[in-house]
Amino acid sequence: MLRFSAIALAALLAFGHPAGAEDKPTLTVYTYDSFAAEWGPGPALKSGFEATCGCTVTYVSAEDAISALRRVQLEGATTKADAVVGLDTFIAGDARATGLFAPHGIDTSGLSFPWTDPDFVPFDYGYFAFVYNKEKTPNPPASFEDLIKLPASFKIVVMDPRSSTPGLGLVVWIKDAYGDRAAEIWSGLKPHILTMSRGWSEGYGLFLKGEADMALSYTTSPAYHALAENDTRYAAATFSEGHIAQVEVSGILKSSPNQDLARSFLAYMASPEGQKAIPQTNWMYPVIDLGAELPEAFGTPPTKQLPVDEATVTANRNAWIEEALAAIR
């Protein structure tokens, strides 16, 4: 026993780190909790990538993507992160401004939509929409103005823009669709807002419990109920103003010694094999055309889409939140 410890000690001194680490590089990915959790896309992407990369993928998860970014910012150049996965349209501007991210250098011409961002690579996207129960609400509103005209007993659940990404998404959506009339739309919505929950999960839970007629979520939410629960009662209301997309992206950190490996991982996530792992775990659309591999339940994206300008969102986010909250206080 003593001899064994002596050998182990010698080995430790010789290599400077514990035995067993071998020379396999480790790719450290900061992401949000539900991405890395057992029901998320993380595990499948990890094993798929590890099969060919000769590396180990380690997820370090924070409560959400914004928190993962903030952690990288706090750690600065000393961060262990090689890549951050799960940033989105609404926080990409902040992330870019930190100067911590390196150009990704990945060929994005194969994506199903044009993509020119040099810093971030998309891996899935979805459209914000109000989800309803077709049996209980046979005639859902077809626009924000339709919704406003309904009796006050028709309730919706939204999320607080200060604590939730869909909540922030709704603020941007209404501003995008109505511009100077946004405050007017918000005050029209006020009688219908049952509550403004802290996060998406509690708010959507309220809706599933039957406390509200519609909840702010994604056009792809009904696909979960149809495919995982065999329940086809849910649908997403199409609004005539058009819908805005939340595109989820990843970035490589300048400080990473494994930038090539990180690049391969991000490219793998956008590859046909990687993309197949995403729709039925993250319940979002793939960024490449999967053809018949994408279950029909996902339907087609809304035909009318509103563009989201990252710089405008980043610059005006707080003013828009203030405006919305003031209108419904």
Place this chain on the structure above:
Amino acid sequence: MPRSASRVIPPRPLRLAGGAAIAVAIALLIGTTFWSILSAATGQPTAGSSTDIGYLIYITTLQAALSTVFSLIVGVALAWALNRLRFPGRTLVIGLFASAIVTPGIIVAFGLLAVWGRSGWLGGLGVPVFGLGGVVAAHIILDAAFAARILLARLDAIPEARLKTGQSLALSPWTRFANIDWPAIRGTLPGLAAIIFLLAFTSFPIVLLLGGGPAVQTLEVAIYAAARLDFDLVMAVKLALIQIALCSAIILASSALAPISTSLDRPAEPRWRDAGAAHVLQWLVLALALFGFAAPLLAVLADGFRGLGDVLTDRGFWGAALTSVLVGAASALLALVLGLLIAAARAATTSRVARVAIGAPAYAYLAVPAVALALGAFLFVRNLGVTPDAAAPLIVVIANALLSLPFVMAALAPLFEAIAQSRGRLIRSLGLGGVRQFTAIEWPLLARDVGLVLALSFCFSLGDLGVIALFDTQDFVTLPLLMVRALGAYRTNDAATIAALMLLLTIGAFITLPALFERLSRART
């Protein structure tokens, strides 16, 4: 009586030093938390979010004050009823009541909706659940039953001789309450008020879930937004300090109150029943409370048992359950030790300043916003050169122990005071040392309540979600985290089942731990 107390209390410099050391350590920890955040903030641009802070402070204070007042009124009424009434299943009812405060607020909120919501059991009645009323109602469910549990322990400890005298004087139910019950519970109320105010003030998801929009919200939402969305750490610290300052006013007021003697006898079989209207009222209070408090919790249990198989066969569940139990047990023991030391020190002095200085930090930690705690701990550990993820279990245990310290204090501090005053002369005359004082006099009188205290802090840590948030949670998963993950992945049934199992574990702890320590305390004497 308190006037002469200084001559009665045995001098215990070591106890004072121990309590003072812990108080200083906690104060330093809170200071370090903010210092770490502020030093990380240097160079950050200040976004200057102009959220209506004044309104948030007003509405949060109002909500917390209403929650506190109503919780205490309901708590006293319920403790009064439970003290008088005996019925089959009483132990179970008491366990169920006490478990509410440590159940994650979101679970209670959903239970409330399952009964009163528009699709709930009684949805047809159209009781408004959303808005200030709903938030206060949820807080009453969480906190009043807890207050009742602590107060019941005090009522049960009223000396039998005192009751016999009262009975022989044929006191009316009201005179009995005013002259016998009220003096027994008065000393416990300030500590309870401080805890309930702090819990209601810092309550976050429950307020947003039931508040019904920005009109009823909480200061924590602004702190969270400043720290996370705006990354304006200076603003986050400023707001957190405002929150602590407001809460400190309540903490200081409650710690500065002079100690009030509390009785220490064992619960006896009640032979003195209140007659007539009071007896009917007691049953009415109990029935209302059973319905109001137990129904939402039963709804959680009923809701959870549909998907039981799926959850129980999941290996992740058992891992998380084990982690939660270990974290809970470690935090509970740490909280108990710290609480005993602080309560003993506080009882060893009659100086008001010393009592506040020793007691207040024990409560102050609860006033620190969860996001500041997590951020501060993360930065502090990093500054020490330790990987935050490796330190996560230790940090979570320490933080949970400190968060549940107020519960320990609320239950134990009045007992130490009472012992110092009623047994002080005896201890001095016997010339007992500090250790003998504890083993021979204090422990036998405390042991019964230690079970309750352990159950409280065990379950509080079990259900905690706040501190774990900023750490890597890949390999360190607790039950509440698993529940949130299930909710976030559309798996509402799994989440409901995990919630129900957590509630069962909590109720189990509240029934078994006090009973176990009750037996231990009897074995000692």
